[in-house]
Amino acid sequence: METIAGIILFISFFFLLWFGAPIAIAIIASSVLTFLFVLPFDVAIMTSAQRMITGIDNFTMLAIPLFVLSGIIMNTGGIAFRLVNFAKVLVGKLPGSLAHTNVVGNMLFGAIAGSSVASAAAMGRIMTPMQDNQGYKRTYSAAVNIASAPTGLIIPPSSVLIVYSLVSGGTSVAALFMAGYIPGILWGLAVMIVAFFMAKKENYPVSKLPSVKDVFYIVGSAIPSLLLIVIVIGGIIAGIFTATEGAAVAVLYSTILALVYKSLKIKDIPVILKETIEITGMILFLITASALFSLVMSYLGLPETISNALLSITENQIGIMLIMLVILLLVGTFMDITPAVLIFTPIFLPVAQSFQIDPVHFGMILCFALCIGNMTPPVGSALFVGASVADVRIEQVIKTLLPFFAVVIIVLLFVTFVPQLSLFLPNLFGL
Numbered sequence: 426m427e428t429i430a431g432i433i434l435f436i437s438f439f440f441l442l443w444f445g446a447p448i449a450i451a452i453i454a455s456s457v458l459t460f461l462f463v464l465p466f467d468v469a470i471m472t473s474a475q476r477m478i479t480g481i482d483n484f485t486m487l488a489i490p491l492f493v494l495s496g497i498i499m500n501t502g503g504i505a506f507r508l509v510n511f512a513k514v515l516v517g518k519l520p521g522s523l524a525h526t527n528v529v530g531n532m533l534f535g536a537i538a539g540s541s542v543a544s545a546a547a548m549g550r551i552m553t554p555m556q557d558n559q560g561y562k563r564t565y566s567a568a569v570n571i572a573s574a575p576t577g578l579i580i581p582p583s584s585v586l587i588v589y590s591l592v593s594g595g596t597s598v599a600a601l602f603m604a605g606y607i608p609g610i611l612w613g614l615a616v617m618i619v620a621f622f623m624a625k626k627e628n629y630p631v632s633k634l635p636s637v638k639d640v641f642y643i644v645g646s647a648i649p650s651l652l653l654i655v656i657v658i659g660g661i662i663a664g665i666f667t668a669t670e671g672a673a674v675a676v677l678y679s680t681i682l683a684l685v686y687k688s689l690k691i692k693d694i695p696v697i698l699k700e701t702i703e704i705t706g707m708i709l710f711l712i713t714a715s716a717l718f719s720l721v722m723s724y725l726g727l728p729e730t731i732s733n734a735l736l737s738i739t740e741n742q743i744g745i746m747l748i749m750l751v752i753l754l755l756v757g758t759f760m761d762i763t764p765a766v767l768i769f770t771p772i773f774l775p776v777a778q779s780f781q782i783d784p785v786h787f788g789m790i791l792c793f794a795l796c797i798g799n800m801t802p803p804v805g806s807a808l809f810v811g812a813s814v815a816d817v818r819i820e821q822v823i824k825t826l827l828p829f830f831a832v833v834i835i836v837l838l839f840v841t842f843v844p845q846l847s848l849f850l851p852n853l854f855g856l
Contacts, residue, residue: 431725434459448764452714453477456721463724473717480716481709484669485591485598489584490705491672495653497697497704498679498689499537500547504650508533509551511647513632514640516617521624522632523559524566525617527552528573532613535577536654541799541807545574549814559630563817564825565623571811571822572829573616575799578762579792580609582657582675585762587668588712589788592719592770596784598668599661600856604785604847608793608840615832623828649685653678662854708763715767722771732776742780746841749773750794754834757798758805765795782844789847793837800826800833 437458441451453473460469512529519525527548535544549570556566578585581602590598635643656678657671666674683689722728735745753773756765770791777787799807802819812822840846 430459430463431727431730433462434721434725434727442759448761449710449714452711452718452764452768456714456717459721459725472720476717476720477713480713483591485587485667486709486712488587488598488669488672489708490701491669491676492582492584492587493704493708494697494701495672495675495679496537496540496543497700498676498683499650499653500543504534504537504682504686504688506551507643507647507650508537509548510643511651514635514643518631518634519617519621519624520631521561521620521627521629523552523556523561524569524620524624524629526632527556527566527569528613528617528620531570531573532576532580532609533651535574536580536582536609537577537650541574541576541578541796542810544577545570545807545811546814548574549811553815561629562627562825563815564822565620565627567811567815567817567822568825568829569616569620570815571800571805571807572619572826572833573613574807574811575796576609576613578796578799579605579612579789581605582654582668582671583792584708585766585792585796586788588763588766589770589792590668591712592715592767593774593784593788596788597851597856599854600785600851601788602658602661602668603850603854603856604789605792606850607846608789608836611836611839611846612793612833615836616829619828619832649682653682662856711761711764712767715764718768719771728772728775731772732779735776736779743842745776745780746790749776750790750837750841753791753794754797757795758801760798761806762792762795762798765798766791769795783848785851786844786847790837790841793840797830797833797837800830 434455438451438455441454442448446454457469457473460473464472509526509530512526512533513522515529516522516525530548530552531544534547535541549567552570553563553566557563577583583602583605586601586605587598590596590601653675657675660666660674661668661671680689735748738748739745753769756769773791774784774787778784799805802808802823808819808822812819815822
């Protein structure tokens with residue numbers, strides 16, 4: 426009975442996706458259909474409704490809309506330009522310096538905004554005209570922007586890591602935040618290495634460094650924006666406030682900063698709140714749908730079945746991890762990261778724990794692998810936004826993206842098989 430129900434669950438889910446149903450609707454419909462197959466009608470409906478409500482009935486979940494609101498406020502104006510100028514100071518002497526500025530800008534702004542799409546859009550709009558003026562190819566500019574935009578999903582504060590914390594059974598958000606720094610920075614550095622060699626080959630110019638006086642001004646103007654990360658992450662690590670309280674602090678700080686910069690006007694508030702509600706509603710709807718999906722899988726014993734199936738192929742840890750990486754990379758190409766984290770964490774985490782893999786380390790592996798899907802077709806959000814902002818076709822930029830994709834995969838392998846890349850900072854801070 427459970428086997429047939431499992432087949433119904435996955436076939437109905439992929440059937441609905443194939444015919445264009447929104448992913449949250451596909452998850453809910455397939456879950457309810459499966460429950461109706463194994464439970465009485467009234468029990469199935471009541472259980473589904475209760476699970477969908479309890480799936481988001483969590484105080485930690487409040488951090489998500491607050492971080493979203495903070496990111497949108499910081500994105501209203503002024504912040505991205507200050508971070509770009511700061512990035513120029515850091516990488517101005519490298520060949521193709523504007524490309525490296527784009528990467529560093531994405532790492533900084535992405536961490537503040539918490540969105541690869543917002544980062545790709547903001548950095549693309551600023552950097553593309555500047556790179557055009559210095560003779561950079563549009564496909565190169567777009568590829569660098571697209572490849573580095575997802576770093577903000579790994580470098581904290583990150584709503585993706587909060588979602589993983591919830592679905593993994595309460596893995597420390599503070600530990601996950603600290604774990605994200607080294608993998609996220611390595612991603613950015615890998616993109617910069619490829620950009621460096623491409624720039625050398627094309628003989629792209631080196632930007633002129635600003636004067637010492639200008640450097641002090643640029644760094645000083647960027648520090649208030651960068652302090653958001655220090656205050657929020659530092660407060661969470663020090664135990665001064667929880668992740669949810671830290672998100673509220675981020676909203677307060679970003680609001681004050683936007684008012685000081687005079688980039689926030691009263692007329693902007695309804696637009697900001699509307700965008701926050703839309704994004705939050707989408708995320709929470711996905712979470713509540715995936716909570717039901719996870720319950721159905723747990724009721725049918727599917728995580729254990731899949732775990733046993735993987736272990737029946739090989740009991741070698743390296744082999745199992747490689748199989749999971751391939752699956753996650755494939756899933757990331759057609760599924761948004763939030764539902765993918767919610768669906769595949771309860772399936773793969775028990776397998777990882779059977780090999781004594783730390784949940785924090787596995788969270789980095791899972792989120793890193795799925796974030797790569799942001800830069801790949803057919804549903805890569807950073808890919809589409811980055812290409813649109815640069816005004817290039819997807820098929821034009823894909824070829825230039827391939828070397829970036831390759832080096833990011835190499836970094837993923839290092840993150841997977843060198844646990845200290847993820848665990849060094851959490852261990853250092855006793856998390």
